Amino acid sequence: MHPDKTPAADARTTRGHRTATRRRLLAAALVIPLALGAAACGGDDSGDDGKTELSIFWWGAEGRAALTEKALELYTQRHPDVTFKKTWQANQGYFDKLATLTAGGNAPDIFQIDDNYIAEYAGRNVTLDLTPYSGDGKLDLTKFPPGLRDYGVVDGKLAGVAFGENTQGLVFNKTLLDKFELPAPTTGMSWEEHIAWAENVSKVAKVPGTQDASAIYQALWVWLRQQGKDLYKDKELGFTEQDITAWFDLWKGARDRGATPTPDVIHEGNATDISKQLVVTGKAATSWVWANQMPELKKNTADELGVVAYPGDPKSLWPRASMYFSVFRGTKHKDQAVDVLNFLANDPEAGKILGTDRGLPSNLDVRKLVADTVTDPNMKQTIAVQNDLGKNFGPSPAVPLKGHSKVRSELIRIAEEVQYGRQTPAQGAAAFVAAAKTAIGQG
Structure with missing residues (x-):
């Protein structure tokens, strides 16, 4: 899919019929995770050849797409049995598409989400609760600032992993x-x-x-x-x-x-x-x-x-999550999907590839590595400013309501x-x- 030429990293409004359409689709999406509950509780399924294909969906411009695809290619290099079905588009219309996919039973295994909808999707049991994975170390959030580590918790469940700090x-x-x-x-x-x-x-x-x-x-x-x-x-x-x-x-x-x-x-x-x-x-x-x-x-x-x-x-x-990645509760590959999130968030090489496109890396070690190696003067300025502002951050508010x-x-x-x-x-x-x-x- 092709994005708008210059989509915003944080859209300011969703109007009129788009909102109504999205809400109808989200209502329909409610039944899908329930129907797939058994799959969500079972082990990962792979194809007959032992390979796993994970679908992943995000919004952004062409630059973000190129960086994300490169990071996913690195994951496949290290895990040859895992490949990706990658879909992306501009911000405008993204959540309409996500709602359609979810309502139709074709939800991506991994999807990008933001403050506008994380509480709504979590409240409808569309997102996998990642809390057990962070508790047993499969999803390492120990290098995240506390404000970002907890950002993404909805009603006591971790609905998404913050992929970038912003303010x-x-x-x-x-x-x-x-x-x-x-x-x-x-x-x-x-x-x-x-x-x-x-x-x-x-x-x-x-x-x-x-x-x-x-x-x-x-x-x-x-x-x-x-x-x-x-x-x-x-x-x-x-x-x-x-x-x-x-x-x-x-x-x-x-x-x-x-x-x-x-x-x-x-x-x-x-x-x-x-x-x-x-x-x-x-x-x-x-x-x-x-x-x-x-x-x-x-x-x-x-x-x-x-x-x-x-x-x-x-x-x-406050340290705001610029966006999150969530895992679909009905995926057949939940353990593998979580491992991909852990890789994208914490791997130094993946961090260098992704840079600050989604905000400052949530992992503080990766953030320092990116800051030390980045050459784009505008990106350097962004890192310096956010790190400076971060010295005075107050406590983060709760994730916005549905x-x-x-x-x-x-x-x-x-x-x-x-x-x-x-x-x-x-x-x-x-x-x-x-x-x-x-x-x-x-x-």
Whole structure:
């Protein structure tokens, strides 16, 4: 399959009929793992010739595909009896395809998944509980930071292995700032200081200083943690209407002061595609992304980019799993599939091949090896920045609840209503809280 030219590492939204279709398919997928429960509990089956073919499915661009295929080829070199049926595509439509495969009884043995759906798939018993494997050493997570080792646990079961550490990054156009002799944003800058800084950039450089972050869930999440709240708490929302009103008011003030672009341009920046981020299209001096997207952003501009933490106390940031690999609970080759995950996560040679494409390697020994050998200056910058930010990481939150993708898309939809002036911050806050409660099934 061929991917979109520049898919994002972390899509920001899944809208409309795609979400409805996916939920119907996931509902249908519920019966498949139950029917295959016996297979999941038995030993691995191989073909008559003693060989095993594992199917594996992931999203990403062509570069990720080439690296992943090379790492899998290395596994086959060491385990000649194991081969792979490899399938990949761009982020857009990936989860529709995964839901279709799962519902149709053709789930891949190994598949990539992210925060949006790991709780949903785990809750439907689609994912194999990897806890016993990590307990007996077949899946070695001892070199993972604690925040990443536990990220992927849903209702006490390890539903996926974190394949890359990531964190929030405020990316800025250093070339633009240097041209106008403007200071760069700094880690630890307050939200008000950031907006004042952006207002000045707008006046001096005639380029909006910052993308409006009111629709960006990870920015909201960081801000909430700085207020002593969270995006989720147990099985409920971790915030109130008053919190969201304050968040929307913050950004209305920024728009009124000219610190951000106009709503039509803000909407462009809310797009999934990395190539449409305002920091690389020249329509804003900063964009709110994930730090591991720096190399991909750099491909879309000749300007020099820098990255700092989101505003406020950097301890509100955490070591986030950029994505996971999970094993299908109904696979006939569960032990072999787990061994592949263990290899991809912990083998030094595999680590050097995969690099930081999915984020910083979760295994700290492999991460240091990659950092010492990488030659790409953008990748070096990403590693250095994330390691620096990691010195101040706070505790990781729980994996997002089932319905998280809908919460994200509703935030974009309603924040844009406020940005265009069709709703007040208070009206938007009421609408968003109601929509988010529905999305996660909160009464």
